[in-house]
Amino acid sequence: MIRHIKPLAFYMGLVLVLLFFLLPILWMIGTAFTPSGEYISNSLSLLPEHPTMEHFRALWKDGFPERLANTIVVAVGATFLALVFGFLASYALVRFDFPRYLDHSFLLLVLMIKMMPPIVVAIPLFQLLKGIGMLDSSLGLILVYQVYTLPFCIWMLLSFVREVPLSLEEAACLDGTNLPKRLLYIVLPLCAPGLAATFIFTLIMAWNEFLFALLYLSTPSHFTLPLYVSNFITENETYWGQLMGIGLLSSLPMLFMAGYVQRYLLRGFTMQMK
Amino acid sequence: MASVTLQNLRKRFKNQEVLRGIDLQIRDGEFLVLVGPSGCGKSTLLRMIAGLDSTSEGCIKIGERNVSHVTPAQREIAMVFQSYALYPHMTVWDNMAFGLKMAGIPKEEQVLRIQQAVDILQLHPYIHRKPAELSGGQRQRVAIGRAIVRQPEVFLFDEPLSNLDAKLRDQMRVQLMELHQRLGTTMIYVTHDQKEAMTMADRIVVMRQGVIEQMGTPLELYERPANRFVAGFIGSPTMNFVPVKMKHQNNGESVVTLPWSQDIRLGTWSASVNKDERLELGIRPQGVLLDDSSPYRMQVDVTEPLGNMVYVHGRINGVRLVVETQKAPNPGSQVGIHLNDAMCHLFDGEGQCLRQAMEHIHAA
Numbered sequence: 001m002i003r004h005i006k007p008l009a010f011y012m013g014l015v016l017v018l019l020f021f022l023l024p025i026l027w028m029i030g031t032a033f034t035p036s037g038e039y040i041s042n043s044l045s046l047l048p049e050h051p052t053m054e055h056f057r058a059l060w061k062d063g064f065p066e067r068l069a070n071t072i073v074v075a076v077g078a079t080f081l082a083l084v085f086g087f088l089a090s091y092a093l094v095r096f097d098f099p100r101y102l103d104h105s106f107l108l109l110v111l112m113i114k115m116m117p118p119i120v121v122a123i124p125l126f127q128l129l130k131g132i133g134m135l136d137s138s139l140g141l142i143l144v145y146q147v148y149t150l151p152f153c154i155w156m157l158l159s160f161v162r163e164v165p166l167s168l169e170e171a172a173c174l175d176g177t178n179l180p181k182r183l184l185y186i187v188l189p190l191c192a193p194g195l196a197a198t199f200i201f202t203l204i205m206a207w208n209e210f211l212f213a214l215l216y217l218s219t220p221s222h223f224t225l226p227l228y229v230s231n232f233i234t235e236n237e238t239y240w241g242q243l244m245g246i247g248l249l250s251s252l253p254m255l256f257m258a259g260y261v262q263r264y265l266l267r268g269f270t271m272q273m274k
Numbered sequence: 275m276a277s278v279t280l281q282n283l284r285k286r287f288k289n290q291e292v293l294r295g296i297d298l299q300i301r302d303g304e305f306l307v308l309v310g311p312s313g314c315g316k317s318t319l320l321r322m323i324a325g326l327d328s329t330s331e332g333c334i335k336i337g338e339r340n341v342s343h344v345t346p347a348q349r350e351i352a353m354v355f356q357s358y359a360l361y362p363h364m365t366v367w368d369n370m371a372f373g374l375k376m377a378g379i380p381k382e383e384q385v386l387r388i389q390q391a392v393d394i395l396q397l398h399p400y401i402h403r404k405p406a407e408l409s410g411g412q413r414q415r416v417a418i419g420r421a422i423v424r425q426p427e428v429f430l431f432d433e434p435l436s437n438l439d440a441k442l443r444d445q446m447r448v449q450l451m452e453l454h455q456r457l458g459t460t461m462i463y464v465t466h467d468q469k470e471a472m473t474m475a476d477r478i479v480v481m482r483q484g485v486i487e488q489m490g491t492p493l494e495l496y497e498r499p500a501n502r503f504v505a506g507f508i509g510s511p512t513m514n515f516v517p518v519k520m521k522h523q524n525n526g527e528s529v530v531t532l533p534w535s536q537d538i539r540l541g542t543w544s545a546s547v548n549k550d551e552r553l554e555l556g557i558r559p560q561g562v563l564l565d566d567s568s569p570y571r572m573q574v575d576v577t578e579p580l581g582n583m584v585y586v587h588g589r590i591n592g593v594r595l596v597v598e599t600q601k602a603p604n605p606g607s608q609v610g611i612h613l614n615d616a617m618c619h620l621f622d623g624e625g626q627c628l629r630q631a632m633e634h635i636h637a638a
């Protein structure tokens with residue numbers, strides 16, 4: 001009997017939790033379609049009385065597409081760079097016969113970089129970017145984002161690479177593969193679920209980054225979305241409609257990406273590593 | 275096809291010496307079985323031949339070629355792992371094709387070879403499945419197929435049957451022997467199971483703690499073990515060992531005394547033995563006879579009927595014995611025993627064989 005009651009309670013609980021998390025999102029969507037006057041007067045309404053596209057039109061004209069493109073370039077670039085080097089680094093850490101203390105101290109160092117407040121390295125990184133002439137550029141931002149993304153990727157991928165049985169690589173060795181081919185044909189496909197998970201987390205991290213973008217981008221046309229958002233909070237007025245419009249538009253790509261990768265994640269897990 | 279020569283092969287892991295000077299000549303087309311207890315270095319030796327582990331010292335030749343410092347792929351060997359090591363993300367067909375692709379073998383040739391392996395191993399129904407969708411025995415066959423298609427000079431097997439259940443193991447054992455006859459390729463096969471070794475091998479190499487204890491045909495090892503270790507390792511049930519004292523040794527004629535004060539005449543041999551050296555008499559279960567007229571009585575503990583015969587486990591003067599007989603005595607009863615002196619081995623305090631049995635009953 002308990003077994004019949006349990007699902008019901010379970011689903012009701014689920015709905016509550018879902019509402020709790022969905023509410024701010026619904027609010028954001030509602031506000032994005034609410035005319036400028038309305039959201040100031042009726043302060044507590046989720047649905048606009050007179051839905052409008054005015055904020056989106058304003059954003060479109062104001063150069064939103066350009067900022068979106070900047071963000072895509074920076075986030076995807078930073079993520080791929082971190083995945084490639086994170087994968088190689090974690091493979092080396094797992095398979096190569098370094099002395100144990102070296103492995104450990106390297107990982108500890110990586111962890112410390114991950115834990116330190118990024119502002120600590122703001123000035124050295126500024127000097128660095130300035131030195132190589134990459135201030136105010138997407139490429140420069142991609143490079144400095146490695147401060148966040150690379151340690152994360154190394155730590156995430158480490159456990160996935162460890163799961164690849166050594167005997168598989170040995171079999172591939174006998175089958176005549178050298179290291180790059182082994183990585184490409186054996187290790188990489190077997191780590192695919194891990195790579196997919198790491199990819200999506202890293203992408204979100206880079207997508208939402210604000211501090212370094214603020215510090216190292218100065219030309220408005222180079223801005224990424226998080227930086228662009230801050231334009232709409234001015235001394236005189238906060239443009240809630242545009243703000244929420246950007247929020248909505250910039251979370252959509254992540255949503256689709258996560259949905260797409262999630263299917264892939266599940267397929268990866270059912271493939272069974274044996 | 276090729277012979278394999280190992281010369282003074284040594285392997286150290288950090289400060290532990292795992293292989294301590296292995297000399298071995300494996301003939302072209304031979305089925306050689308490396309057997310020994312767990313941890314004696316069999317896998318390490320095999321992996322060194324494959325090139326997966328480096329050699330600390332010594333030299334490996336395949337045919338006339340010194341391959342000690344050649345990459346695994348260039349040694350023209352194929353290995354079947356205990357865990358099978360099939361690529362989980364590839365189908366059965368792709369698992370077999372992978373090595374051929376890497377070797378740059380033309381597509382038509384690939385298909386031909388794989389088709390042939392699929393025929394031999396009866397893998398038709400599975401070629402589009404992934405390894406996770408196969409049973410243990412099927413995975414095993416795919417692993418063997420992957421080795422066959424490479425057409426290597428030498429096959430290496432590392433306990434390939436140990437993950438299968440008993441019945442399947444017997445089937446695969448026969449299949450592997452058939453495969454060897456069909457291909458005629460040199461095969462080196464590692465196992466800790468003396469039964470596998472006895473039934474499959476042209477020649478057996480018995481290893482212990484990184485050294486070769488003895489090598490020879492299965493029959494040679496069974497009938498003329500060089501030492502107590504080999505005597506105890508080969509043959510099932512295990513040889514009986516009884517501590518004995520040398521009573522006297524004159525005119526080349528030796529007599530030893532069993533713990534139950536029975537004297538056994540052991541004929542002649544050249545080595546002279548100290549009177550109080552600890553000796554051990556070895557005799558297989560077939561050499562002990564139940565004899566009601568004998569004054570030496572054994573207490574029967576358990577009997578192990580196998581259909582066509584019975585193993586009787588018992589004790590006499592604190593010494594455990596296993597006797598092979600036809601009719602089971604009652605557990606708890608006393609039976610008279612008689613040791614066939616022609617079937618006695620004698621081992622000295624170091625375990626070296628002093629005298630070998632003159633007469634044998636052949637058994638697997």
Ligand SMILES: Nc1ncnc2c1ncn2[C@@H]1O[C@H](COP(=O)(O)OP(=O)(O)O)[C@@H](O)[C@H]1O
Pocket residue numbers: 287292310311312313314315316317318319
């Ligand atoms: N990579 C390794 N590092 C350190 N010791 C090892 C390594 N591989 C094997 N050994 C040791 O070598 C010995 C022989 O191992 P192995 O060849 O696997 O034995 P077997 O296959 O006969 O059971 C064991 O004592 C094992 O602990």
Ligand SMILES: [Mg+2]
Pocket residue numbers: 316317318433
């Ligand atoms: Mg082993």
